[in-house]
Amino acid sequence: MTKRLPYTLREKTRHGTIVWYFRVQDGPRTRLPGEYGSEEFMAAYRAALAGEKPQDQAKDDPRSLKWLLSQYRKSSSYLELSPATRRQRDYIFSHVLETSGSAPYSAIKRSHIVEGRERRAKTPSQAGNFLKAMRGLFKWAMESQLVDVDPTDGVKGPKRTKNEGFAAWADDDIAKYYSKWQMGTKERVWIDVLLYTGLRRGDAVLLGRQHIKDGIATIRTEKTGTEVNIPILEPLRRTLEAGPTGDMHFIVGDSGKPLAKESFGNMFRAACNAAGVKKSAHGIRKIAATRAAEAGATVAELEAMFGWSGGGMASLYTKTADRRRLALRGWGNKSGTE
Secondary structure (H helix, E strand, O other): OOOOOOOEEEEEOOOOOEEEEEOOOOOOOEEEOOOOOOHHHHHHHHHHHOOOOOOHHHOOOOOEHHHHHHHHOOOHHHHOOOHHHHHHHHHHHHHHHHHHOOOEHHHOOHHHHHHHHHHOOOOHHHHHHHHHHHHHHHHHHHHOOOOOOOOOOOOOOOOOOOOOOOOOOOHHHHHHHHHHOOOOOHHHHHHHHHHHHOOOHHHHOOOOHHHEEOOEEEEEOOOOOOEEEEEOOHHHHHHHHHOOOOOOOOOEOOOOOEOOHHHHHHHHHHHHHHOOOOOOHHHHHHHHHHHHHHOOOOHHHHHHHHOOOOOHHHHHHHHHHHHHHHHHHHHHHHOOOO
């Protein structure tokens, strides 16, 4: 939505969470649940607009999974998650509630969690996200002494196939895209912002001149809340000067207005298809990390550059780069032998 709904108030909690209320003039405030514009939000908004009272009389059964989830969403464990993670988990929980919302949460067993994972097994990433969401819920429930047993304990995550994930771009892909989208097009701005910052699309669409000082872009990532510092390299500087861009957002659409990450993802994929590149925005982040690793970036440097933590993801790129360097060096040493 581009225009705010009448009588809606936006507030930020001490945890950094955005919450919405309905209020007419000096009347009472009514909390509007869910993400702004979601079905849950709009249903509550329409009810408040019609003068209906919140459905206090229809309180959730305190023994039900629906009640447990409602309490979890008020907890610091949930509110401290990044906005992107909360949206992802809310989507998963909405499906769980459709099938099991009225079930007693104390009756949920390990077998039920396994069944939920298996129903999503054809898409391992969905199965993995389901398991993470339920683990987060029951870990909090255990800490809050609402359950004695964590039904997710010991449930293994789905096995990922080797070819799963977003395909990394290659130098040939970049060349094909550049050939189609010349300097001075918004599509060229799109790819160079992604390529020379390494940002995820949700952060890339927010990046603008307000983030840059002394040639360094500083932005806190949506997914992890980590602050990253990115030098504006010469190729990106030239692209931004050629535009078109907005002042507060470098990535813009046909009208020059900023784009939501979902809209940008769809439009960027269309631009890739037009250039004959059947890949996604996330794959550019991979080639950016690969180039940095092959240039000798350490694990710590990669984590600082891309907002990672824990060493796992950065190590994957450095190990791959090291293996390539060692292989080429080894073959070079053997070039004069039989």
